Amino acid sequence: NTVLEGTVKWKSPSNIALVKYWGKKENQIPANPSISFTLDACATTTSVTYKKLDSKADNFSFDLFFEGKPKEDFKPKIETFLTRIEAYLPFIKEYHFKIETSNSFPHSSGIASSASGMSALALCLMSVEKELNPSITTAFFNNKASFLARLGSGSACRSIEGPLVQWGNHANTKGSTDLFGIKYPNEVHSVFKNYHDTILLVDKGQKQVSSTVGHNLMHNHPFAKERFAQAHTNLDELQTVFKEGNLKRFVEIVESEALTLHAMMMTSMPYFILMKPNTLQIINKIWEFRAINKSNICFTLDAGANVHVLYPENEKEVVYQFIKDELVAYCENEQYLCDRIGLGAKQ
Ligand code: PMV
Numbered sequence: 180n181t182v183l184e185g186t187v188k189w190k191s192p193s194n195i196a197l198v199k200y201w202g203k204k205e206n207q208i209p210a211n212p213s214i215s216f217t218l219d220a221c222a223t224t225t226s227v228t229y230k231k232l233d234s235k236a237d238n239f240s241f242d243l244f245f246e247g248k249p250k251e252d253f254k255p256k257i258e259t260f261l262t263r264i265e266a267y268l269p270f271i272k273e274y275h276f277k278i279e280t281s282n283s284f285p286h287s288s289g290i291a292s293s294a295s296g297m298s299a300l301a302l303c304l305m306s307v308e309k310e311l312n313p314s315i316t317t318a319f320f321n322n323k324a325s326f327l328a329r330l331g332s333g334s335a336c337r338s339i340e341g342p343l344v345q346w347g348n349h350a351n352t353k354g355s356t357d358l359f360g361i362k363y364p365n366e367v368h369s370v371f372k373n374y375h376d377t378i379l380l381v382d383k384g385q386k387q388v389s390s391t392v393g394h395n396l397m398h399n400h401p402f403a404k405e406r407f408a409q410a411h412t413n414l415d416e417l418q419t420v421f422k423e424g425n426l427k428r429f430v431e432i433v434e435s436e437a438l439t440l441h442a443m444m445m446t447s448m449p450y451f452i453l454m455k456p457n458t459l460q461i462i463n464k465i466w467e468f469r470a471i472n473k474s475n476i477c478f479t480l481d482a483g484a485n486v487h488v489l490y491p492e493n494e495k496e497v498v499y500q501f502i503k504d505e506l507v508a509y510c511e512n513e514q515y516l517c518d519r520i521g522l523g524a525k526q
Pocket of ligand 1: 195196198199201213332333334390391440481482
């Protein structure tokens with residue numbers, strides 16, 4: 180089948196891990212399983228216009244536009260990604276691609292766009308593959324899109340579907356695999372429906388330590404073995420929590436995971452700290468509010484200083500008021516993003 184040209188487009192969300200992926204083996208294989216809420220508002224929209232070349236090229240042929248402007252400095256990342264996935268998409272050197280991408284969240288907000296960006300691009304390339312081979316099924320399409328996204332950025336494999344995605348071999352999760360993310364297959368209580376995530380932008384600067392460096396520091400880390408084992412037991416317990424809707428235990432597991440992630444950073448060699456004073460101020464305020472108001476508000480962190488504030492739908496008014504009154508003051512330029520759990524990428 181030869182399809183000469185066309186345009187495909189995807190909008191893919193970011194995600195926030197509840198059990199964290201931190202540490203990897205060769206080929207973006209995670210050292211432990213992880214699970215995340217798929218987000219909704221924080222997303223990347225990418226369109227790919229493909230045009231068949233006269234003959235197969237020696238190198239990848241693509242132009243890249245970010246928010247309407249040519250973006251040369253992103254090109255090496257895309258080259259690396261294409262090199263990694265070429266074996267699985269043999270047609271990519273037969274086409275020229277015009278990649279146009281934009282984010283729903285502000286530039287340099289300190290929000291990592293690798294999960295939404297890499298998943299959107301992986302989905303677009305899968306759509307090209309589907310043009311060439313229309314018989315591929317939705318299940319195959321999603322699994323392979325996640326598989327390809329993983330090779331771009333590990334956590335990106337959890338952004339294809341929603342609302343909860345698990346990635347990595349886990350004995351007690353049917354169908355789980357290191358190769359791609361799967362929709363969480365077990366029962367989920369209705370308290371987790373419409374869960375909110377308000378992202379407080381504490382520090383919008385560039386991270387001092389990339390996640391690639393951080394993952395690698397888990398090799399020879401003194402606590403690695405215990406940490407990887409803990410991720411498995413936390414996932415085991417979360418299954419009961421999701422089924423029963425036990426928010427008290429949910430809060431404990433999620434906050435412990437966030438602090439453990441940062442504890443791994445603080446205890447690696449070299450060690451580093453990505454939290455800022457305002458990160459800690461916010462955490463303390465959240466603890467205070469939770470105790471006084473018997474709330475189920477909690478926080479989680481990714482590899483940076485920003486705080487994700489998680490809360491159930493039935494607390495949205497009180498918690499949002501608290502965020503505006505007490506927490507926004509700790510954000511850089513009072514910036515924050517209101518998001519919630521979402522269903523995955525859309526065409
Ligand atoms: O996808 P990466 O390689 O940027 O790693 C992301 C790791 C964390 O965001 C810190 C945790 C996670 O599971 O998303």
